[in-house]
Amino acid sequence: MTGRDRFSTAxxxxxxxxxxxxxxxxxxxxxxxxxxRLTGRAALLAMVICTLVVALxxxxxxxxxxxxxxxxxxxxxxxxxxxxxxxxxxxxxWQDDAYAEQQIRLRLHYVMPGETGYIVIDPxxxxxxxxxxxxxDRPWYRNLWDGVDKADAARDQ
Numbered sequence: 001m002t003g004r005d006r007f008s009t010a011x012x013x014x015x016x017x018x019x020x021x022x023x024x025x026x027x028x029x030x031x032x033x034x035x036x037r038l039t040g041r042a043a044l045l046a047m048v049i050c051t052l053v054v055a056l057x058x059x060x061x062x063x064x065x066x067x068x069x070x071x072x073x074x075x076x077x078x079x080x081x082x083x084x085x086x087x088x089x090x091x092x093x094w095q096d097d098a099y100a101e102q103q104i105r106l107r108l109h110y111v112m113p114g115e116t117g118y119i120v121i122d123p124x125x126x127x128x129x130x131x132x133x134x135x136x137d138r139p140w141y142r143n144l145w146d147g148v149d150k151a152d153a154a155r156d157q
Contacts (some may be wrong), residue, residue: 109139 093099104110111117119139 107140 094103109117109119
């Protein structure tokens with residue numbers, strides 16, 4: 001290059017282009033190096049996250065299952081408390097002599113001395129009782145003996 005070529009516009013443009021190309025090439029190389037480091041970091045981060053997910057999956061599943069079981073047990077406890085309250089009410093009713101007498105008359109078909117007991121049978125209900133072998137319309141002692149006979153027959157087989 002001569003002194004005159006050195007300051008010519010074409011030479012200067014060529015030098016600027018070469019310098020710019022070198023800068024672009026260096027920045028691309030740095031970006032690619034940075035990308036490859038980020039890719040490695042991202043892979044490591046993904047592996048750590050996957051490891052945490054796998055490590056925590058079973059305890060979280062157990063926690064959810066235990067919470068569901070606790071909720072179920074609380075519901076059962078509530079139902080049991082309600083049932084106990086109902087049974088206390090029933091026990092208190094049975095302490096009343098008038099209620100006990102009413103239930104004895106109704107369930108066992110008892111009558112007071114001097115009274116005459118009648119059982120009115122609806123013909124339609126009696127026919128249905130014969131066909132269905134229903135035990136609701138019969139006196140309790142017949143149902144009791146039928147149960148004993150059925151249990152004895154089942155034992156003999």
